[in-house]
Amino acid sequence: MNGAIEKANAEPRWLRALLLFLGLGFLFFFLFVPLVAVFVEAFRSGWNAYADALGDRETLHAIKLTIIIAFVVLPVNVVLGVAASWAIAKFDFRGKGLLVTLIDLPFAVSPVVVGLVFLLIFGMQGLLGPWLEARGIKVVFALPGMILVTLFITFPFIARELIPLMLSQGADDEEAAISLGASGVQMFFRVTLPKIRWGLLYGVILANARAMGEFGAVSVVSGHIRGETNTLPLHVEILYNEYNAVAAFASASILALLALVTLAAKMLVEWRMRRENEALDAGFLPEGGISFPSRP
């Protein structure tokens, strides 16, 4: 290629500068400044006020509840996400397109609507509410309801990562394992799981961030019982509405820290996936191995 054409294919210097200015300026004001502001506001009254706010009994309880919900929700969605991806990626059946759309559905529904839907079923005026109440089972305004809505909200994350990954890998390795006499369980743990582990981890990281940060849906079914059904995001709301800005931002800073850890973990996993992909291209791994999945 001659120089003139190459030159024609690069933006002029002034345009390049303008694009950088607009793009980075936008990200600076919309992402960087808010991120910094969370921590500045949290430490506005000094380290002691920050520590006091976090040491508060209700804050600690909110942190505990947030972790419990993620601990219950993630394993269930890992198992179901892997099962759904296995059925969709390795087999052909009628209505597959519809099934993929249904899996995406929780992404499209407003969190408030999700909360309402569970309230309509399990609430006192709901379809199952009175029946459950008579048996002393509390779903709404209690932990089970909060777990249910979080399961709903985070269901698509893992399947969405795994389906394209498993599709690109094909079924050759698994078929080879079976024809060599492996059981289904052996095949899964020895062949499939090692190939999808980074994609799986990627999905878990994203699902975890959402599970711990979910606000709208959990807010509807929690009933806002202080010190009982408050997760950390709900606790932030209460403190903020009480004009206790330092405490609200102290709790918010924990969630912002979680976001930063999520981004770092995501970057590491992406880097690992790319490396395995490159190793594959260089022939270090069996063919049809790991590929780099699409972004969410």
Place this chain on the structure above:
Amino acid sequence: MLPGFGVSLGLTLTYLSILILLPLSGLLFRSASLGLDQFWRIATSAQAVASYRVTFGASFLAALINAFFGLIVAWILVRTPFPGKRFVDVLVDLPFALPTAVAGITLATLTANTGWIGRPLENIFGIRVAFTPVGIVVALTFISLPFVVRTLQPVIEDIEPEIEEAAASLGASRFQTFVRVLFPGLLPALLTGFTLSFSRAIGEYGSVIFIAGNLPMVSEITPLLILSKLEQYDIPGATALALVMLMISFALLLCVNTLQWWAADRHGGNGEADA
């Protein structure tokens, strides 16, 4: 034939039915008992219509802002070298990782008339952001920011340099090349990103309530109206509005699927990997 088809599909269908389809059909069931007249009266009441205007108007503006800046950000992330690019690339995902309540209180504090951004805006330009509809647009722009960038980035990466070289060697200016050659290729992804942004924004609740001011008829979004009806034990009202939102979500989901299919078609059929 691989094992596990029955188990995995059975498990998936059972779970989907119990956790997702059954609850959603409960909503349909509940609104069916309303009757069409009452449903229509609630869904088209003045307060509801005003909330749609705020929700959809602000979401549309936010998606438009994100389409414009998202295209620029995706372009410079792929094409223009600059220091700290990796850091910026990672930062783009922040709105997916940061809980919306945190985004809400932070943006409200920043844009209030005492905040870092709100004070100069009000003093110099006389613009108020927090506790006005402008604040809603700001919050929705934040939470739906990554979609356009992330749908465009792989498509820009895949542009073959030969295409641009051919256009340039045939005498096209850089501007002509972009508008006539590159942009049509990016359009399906841009529209997909726009629709994803829009559909995420209309359902958003957590970040908006802190910054909106929540004045009925002026800055009240539909999800908040649903919640306030619920808090007044107006369950039919909440149900009817939720059904409206749900139907719109379905329609948008269908749009996204069609757009992705169109984008995949343009890309020579490897749609699953791009989706």
